[in-house]
Amino acid sequence: MVGLGAIGTGIVVSLLRSGRTPLVFDVRPDAADGIEGISQQEASAAELARGCDVVLLAVFDEEQARHALAGPGGILAGALPGSIVVVLSTVPVAAVKEFHTMCAAHDVALLDCGVTPGDQAAHNGLVGLLGGPDHIVARALPVLKDFARAIVHCGPVGAGMTAKIARNLITYATWAAVDEAADLAVAGGVDLPTFLEALRETEAEHAQPLKMLEVRTFPVAVPQDRIANAINVATKDLDAATALAAARGVATPLTEAVKPLMGGVFAGRRPAARPI
Numbered sequence: 001m002v003g004l005g006a007i008g009t010g011i012v013v014s015l016l017r018s019g020r021t022p023l024v025f026d027v028r029p030d031a032a033d034g035i036e037g038i039s040q041q042e043a044s045a046a047e048l049a050r051g052c053d054v055v056l057l058a059v060f061d062e063e064q065a066r067h068a069l070a071g072p073g074g075i076l077a078g079a080l081p082g083s084i085v086v087v088l089s090t091v092p093v094a095a096v097k098e099f100h101t102m103c104a105a106h107d108v109a110l111l112d113c114g115v116t117p118g119d120q121a122a123h124n125g126l127v128g129l130l131g132g133p134d135h136i137v138a139r140a141l142p143v144l145k146d147f148a149r150a151i152v153h154c155g156p157v158g159a160g161m162t163a164k165i166a167r168n169l170i171t172y173a174t175w176a177a178v179d180e181a182a183d184l185a186v187a188g189g190v191d192l193p194t195f196l197e198a199l200r201e202t203e204a205e206h207a208q209p210l211k212m213l214e215v216r217t218f219p220v221a222v223p224q225d226r227i228a229n230a231i232n233v234a235t236k237d238l239d240a241a242t243a244l245a246a247a248r249g250v251a252t253p254l255t256e257a258v259k260p261l262m263g264g265v266f267a268g269r270r271p272a273a274r275p276i
Contacts, residue, residue: 001056002045002068002075004031007088008058010121011147012038017124018146022056023048046078053080054143058088061236062095070102081107084140088115088128090165092240093158094247096131100157109136112157113144114164125149129167131160165244168237169255176258179265192217227266234262 001012004026015022016037024032025042032041042048045068049055055075059065065087069075075085085103087096087110096112103110111132120126128144128151130137137153144151154163185195196217238259245252 001025001058002048003058003064003089004028004035005058005060007115007118007121008056009035010118010123011056011058011088011115011126013122014124014126014147015143020143020146023051044073044078045075046073049075049078049083050080053083054140055079055083055085056088056143057085060089060233062089062091065089065091065095065099069099076102076106076108079103079106079108082109084109084111084136086111086113086140086144087161088113090114090168090237090240091161092243093161093165094243096158096161110157111136111140112159112161113151114161114167115148116164116167120149121147127152129154129160129163131155131157131162133157161240162244165237165240169241169252169258172234172238172262173254173258175265176261179261230266231263234266235259238262 001008001015001022001024004012004024008024008026009031012022012024012035016035021037023042024035024038025045025048026032029041032038042051057065057068057075059068067074069085079085085099085108087099096110100110109132111130113131114129115121115126116129117126124147126148128148130144130151130153132140132153133156134153141151152163154160182192182195186192190198196214238255241255242252242259244250245255
């Protein structure tokens with residue numbers, strides 16, 4: 001595993017639970033501290049790749065993924081011919097195609113596998129949306145199934161990330177809609193706990209609208225760096241969606257409308273109650 005953020009660390013925990021002992025690397029030297037069953041990191045991504053036939057890559061964005069693959073001490077500096085790199089990071093589809101070409105030049109296969117929901121990474125609960133040729137997918141599946149609840153093979157290289165980016169639109173648009181709906185409910189004299197109860201009775205429990213409304217109804221102190229990170233993730237993911245739409249000639253007015261709203265959504269703005 002290259003990258004020990006929340007997703008990468010969670011996947012390592014799930015792999016350990018499944019009986020595997022993954023090699024790990026992160027640019028932060030203390031990133032593996034506290035992961036029970038991992039005694040130390042590898043010296044570099046290249047060193048890790050020398051010992052693996054399947055390399056999982058879970059970093060923040062396209063720039064980090066490119067550096068982890070082809071930068072100094074990167075995966076491709078040590079990857080074994082015939083090995084497989086699985087990109088788990090949500091990156092633009094164009095970047096997936098670029099990474100595929102880079103890997104092919106080193107006789108290394110690449111699969112793209114968008115994963116969700118992130119909070120289930122450490123519980124063998126991720127769903128992987130996978131792109132790549134059948135024969136490469138078949139070789140990687142034993143590893144992927146050891147950390148994921150389900151793997152959906154969406155098509156050739158790029159198809160997994162396409163599905164993940166498209167799915168993200170549903171999530172972010174829903175969050176923005178809930179934020180606006182909460183404003184409307186309060187403006188009309190319905191307090192947030194009552195509105196939340198109404199949604200709980202009309203929506204499946206733990207559906208996305210409920211999660212976001214619960215954040216608004218029962219606010220907790222969220223560190224500014226976590227809010228900033230959430231906004232950065234949303235911006236990155238929505239930028240990937242608009243880039244894909246532009247490349248395919250698809251109009252996405254809702255995506256364009258949602259993008260500037262995400263800062264307020266994650267900041268947990270709470271409207272003042274107004275009389276009816």
